[in-house]
Amino acid sequence: MVDLIVYLKQNLSEHFFLYFVPLYIVGGRPVAIISAQMLGFGAAFLLPVVVLMDTLQVPLFFLVFDTVSNRPFVKKMRERWQQKEKKLTETKFFQRMQVAGIPGVLAITILPLKGCGMLSGFILSRILRLTKPVSYIFLIAGSIIGCVLLLGAGEGLLRLIRSF
Numbered sequence: 702m703v704d705l706i707v708y709l710k711q712n713l714s715e716h717f718f719l720y721f722v723p724l725y726i727v728g729g730r731p732v733a734i735i736s737a738q739m740l741g742f743g744a745a746f747l748l749p750v751v752v753l754m755d756t757l758q759v760p761l762f763f764l765v766f767d768t769v770s771n772r773p774f775v776k777k778m779r780e781r782w783q784q785k786e787k788k789l790t791e792t793k794f795f796q797r798m799q800v801a802g803i804p805g806v807l808a809i810t811i812l813p814l815k816g817c818g819m820l821s822g823f824i825l826s827r828i829l830r831l832t833k834p835v836s837y838i839f840l841i842a843g844s845i846i847g848c849v850l851l852l853g854a855g856e857g858l859l860r861l862i863r864s865f
Contacts, residue, residue, distance in 0.1 A: 717742070725754060731813040731851055738855035748848050755844035757818050759837060762823040802829040803839065810843025813851055819844065 725733035768791035
């Protein structure tokens with residue numbers, strides 16, 4: 702990953718998006734934000750860029766999900782799942798998961814770990830059957846909070862490096 706960052710910076714230094722977007726796709730939000738901070742970009746510039754990139758993913762996820770969910774095989778699987786779901790919804794465990802589920806969408810979107818992020822938050826929102834507007838609100842809020850936390854971590858890391 703370090704080689705990719707150095708290569709992209711050396712060859713595309715004047716074109717921010719040409720090296721930021723591959724870093725964002727390959728390494729995710731944490732790698733893209735922290736490496737861009739180390740390359741000299743400020744938080745005021747990075748926050749809107751990353752939130753915009755996160756936000757642009759959501760309509761794509763809805764499109765793919767709606768397209769895939771209309772296939773005959775998926776419809777049969779959904780019918781079977783709905784029968785099992787009726788039994789499941791009557792349990793107290795499921796009722797507790799639904800109560801904790803909406804903040805869970807926000808939390809999973811905030812986390813700067815591999816496997817967490819916009820896609821995981823979107824999948825959880827679909828499992829919880831949140832409407833599109835509610836999903837957008839929680840996913841974008843999670844993106845903003847997650848970016849702010851990563852920008853803070855990047856600033857702390859830069860100060861630590863500069864102190865040595």
